Amino acid sequence: MTDKVRRASAGFSGVVSPWWIGVTALFLVVFFVLPIINNLLNTDQLATLAKQRPAIFYYEKLFTDPYYLRIVADTIILSVGVTVICIIIGYPVALFLVRHSGKWSGFIIFLLIAPLLTSIIMRTFGWRVLFARRGLLNDFLLWLDAIEKPIMFLNGPTSAVIGLVHVLVPFMVLSIASVLRSIDLQLEESARILGASRFKTFLKVTFPLSLDGIGTGFIIVFLLANGSFVTLLLLGGGDLKTLPLLIYQQFTISRDFQFAAAMSNVLLAIAVGCLYLQLRLIKRKGVKG
Amino acid sequence: MISVSNRFGYNMRVGFPKFWMLFYVVLFFIFLLGPIFIVVSISFTETEFVAFPPKGFSWKWYERFFEYEPFVDSFIVSVELAIATALLGAGLGVPAALAVTRGKVPYANTIMTFLLSPLSMPLIVVGFALLFYLSAIGFGVSFISLLIAHTVISLPYVVRTVAGVYRGISPDYEESAAVLGANRIQIFWHVTLPMIKPGIFAGMLFAMLISIDNLPISFFFGSADTNTLPVVMLSYLEHQFDPSVAAASSIQLIVAVIGLFIVERIYGLDAMTPAS
Numbered sequence: 265m266t267d268k269v270r271r272a273s274a275g276f277s278g279v280v281s282p283w284w285i286g287v288t289a290l291f292l293v294v295f296f297v298l299p300i301i302n303n304l305l306n307t308d309q310l311a312t313l314a315k316q317r318p319a320i321f322y323y324e325k326l327f328t329d330p331y332y333l334r335i336v337a338d339t340i341i342l343s344v345g346v347t348v349i350c351i352i353i354g355y356p357v358a359l360f361l362v363r364h365s366g367k368w369s370g371f372i373i374f375l376l377i378a379p380l381l382t383s384i385i386m387r388t389f390g391w392r393v394l395f396a397r398r399g400l401l402n403d404f405l406l407w408l409d410a411i412e413k414p415i416m417f418l419n420g421p422t423s424a425v426i427g428l429v430h431v432l433v434p435f436m437v438l439s440i441a442s443v444l445r446s447i448d449l450q451l452e453e454s455a456r457i458l459g460a461s462r463f464k465t466f467l468k469v470t471f472p473l474s475l476d477g478i479g480t481g482f483i484i485v486f487l488l489a490n491g492s493f494v495t496l497l498l499l500g501g502g503d504l505k506t507l508p509l510l511i512y513q514q515f516t517i518s519r520d521f522q523f524a525a526a527m528s529n530v531l532l533a534i535a536v537g538c539l540y541l542q543l544r545l546i547k548r549k550g551v552k553g
Numbered sequence: 554m555i556s557v558s559n560r561f562g563y564n565m566r567v568g569f570p571k572f573w574m575l576f577y578v579v580l581f582f583i584f585l586l587g588p589i590f591i592v593v594s595i596s597f598t599e600t601e602f603v604a605f606p607p608k609g610f611s612w613k614w615y616e617r618f619f620e621y622e623p624f625v626d627s628f629i630v631s632v633e634l635a636i637a638t639a640l641l642g643a644g645l646g647v648p649a650a651l652a653v654t655r656g657k658v659p660y661a662n663t664i665m666t667f668l669l670s671p672l673s674m675p676l677i678v679v680g681f682a683l684l685f686y687l688s689a690i691g692f693g694v695s696f697i698s699l700l701i702a703h704t705v706i707s708l709p710y711v712v713r714t715v716a717g718v719y720r721g722i723s724p725d726y727e728e729s730a731a732v733l734g735a736n737r738i739q740i741f742w743h744v745t746l747p748m749i750k751p752g753i754f755a756g757m758l759f760a761m762l763i764s765i766d767n768l769p770i771s772f773f774f775g776s777a778d779t780n781t782l783p784v785v786m787l788s789y790l791e792h793q794f795d796p797s798v799a800a801a802s803s804i805q806l807i808v809a810v811i812g813l814f815i816v817e818r819i820y821g822l823d824a825m826t827p828a829s
Binding site: 356524 | 571581586590591646648649653674687689810
């Protein structure tokens with residue numbers, strides 16, 4: 265454009281008035297921020313007449329009663345464990361997607377995203393069939409003579425962890441892949457030309473450069489694992505209790521809303537902590553859309 | 554860049570040999586898609602119980618789905634809710650995404666982070682907080698409450714998809730139109746909208762899919778009139794275990810896959826991955 269035109273267009277400040285942001289932001293403030301603040305401050309209003317206790321009672325219960333402390337700890341341990349497994353399982357898939365898939369990359373991304381859009385109930389249903397006492401997995405192991413009688417896979421921590429990894433690993437693959445894609449291939453080529461083996465190049469060049477993707481994936485998967493309860497409800501069998509599952513049970517069975525509110529605030533605190541980490545990570549990388 | 558590998562004949566691959574990676578990736582996708590395949594095949598079984606491998610072939614569990622009133626009623630609620638969520642999400646999300654991306658507003662990055670922030674909250678927390686808040690201000694357990702809750706969580710998907718497409722379009726077109734004397738509405742209607750249409754469409758589709766599959770929020774707002782399909786499926790599963798849930802899941806899957814194919818055709822999936 266010539267200078268003259270550029271000057272003329274300088275007065276143009278976007279096709280949409282910035283005031284529109286205000287409308288959308290107001291919607292989110294009224295229906296997202298205020299409800300959460302309300303939940304944070306007014307736990308007392310949920311008290312049923314029968315058992316009216318100050319909110320602090322419930323936080324004390326969560327953090328001093330060994331039973332509930334165990335649940336808070338289990339929630340975090342389970343989320344971290346599932347996230348680490350997702351990194352280990354997902355990393356090679358991301359590497360393959362970016363470096364080897366060629367014209368198949370669209371198809372692979374489709375295969376990764378398709379399960380995300382099936383209902384979570386469908387996937388837990390599938391695992392229940394596979395893990396059943398007379399299910400495919402037990403039949404296979406019996407046929408191999410690896411076991412003598414069917415193993416109870418269902419309703420334990422193992423099946424819950426497998427179910428969660430199954431649901432969340434695509435997020436990890438996509439996070440790692442998006443960073444791998446941005447790595448300058450010349451760096452790897454230089455390392456190879458200077459005599460590094462393909463494994464050494466991976467360990468010293470590719471892997472360190474992809475840590476940002478692992479970081480983003482870690483936060484996304486951790487947050488999702490931290491808030492999920494359907495998988496645990498249908499595959500966990502009740503041995504393994506976490507905060508979201510307990511909120512669900514407090515809401516549907518015990519109907520102690522005050523306690524559920526206190527638990528959801530603890531869950532919220534964990535999420536906000538993660539969000540803070542995410543912002544620091546983005547800042548370190550420089551501003552990225 | 555001149556490809557060094559061609560000049561020197563080096564093998565520039567890193568990591569493991571391609572064959573073993575391919576082998577691993579195939580195993581990975583068996584793990585990822587196996588359970589889904591199992592559920593779809595079970596939905597066609599002739600037996601009265603869940604059996605894999607399924608025996609025979611029949612449509613009877615699909616017939617059962619359409620005969621069982623709670624399934625059909627909740628399916629209708631789910632579809633209506635998904636469409637309403639996509640429309641409200643687009644109405645709120647598209648203008649905001651355009652203004653934040655290119656509107657010369659201060660703190661654009663912070664505003665964007667705020668618009669995307671519902672993504673980072675545990676859904677069960679959002680649902681629980683909204684239930685009591687909406688009851689307190691008089692909405693209670695209703696379709697409107699469901700619509701508000703679903704819009705809050707789908708909005709980030711619309712904003713991100715539209716902003717992603719808009720960022721890729723040169724501002725020259727709009728500026729040229731402005732120089733030539735078009736007003737904002739004319740520019741939006743004749744220049745911007747035709748170019749960002751695929752993004753709007755994809756974002757709305759994403760909002761629909763997020764809404765139709767949601768359970769952690771919908772179950773808080775469950776009642777005879779407002780139960781969504783996933784909520785009914787969950788309570789059905791807690792009491793009985795028969796192939797009709799497999800049929801219900803498969804119907805939901807078909808809806809999602811058709812949607813995904815349409816998006817892939819007009820927009821490509823690369824740009825809308827959750828991590829991008």
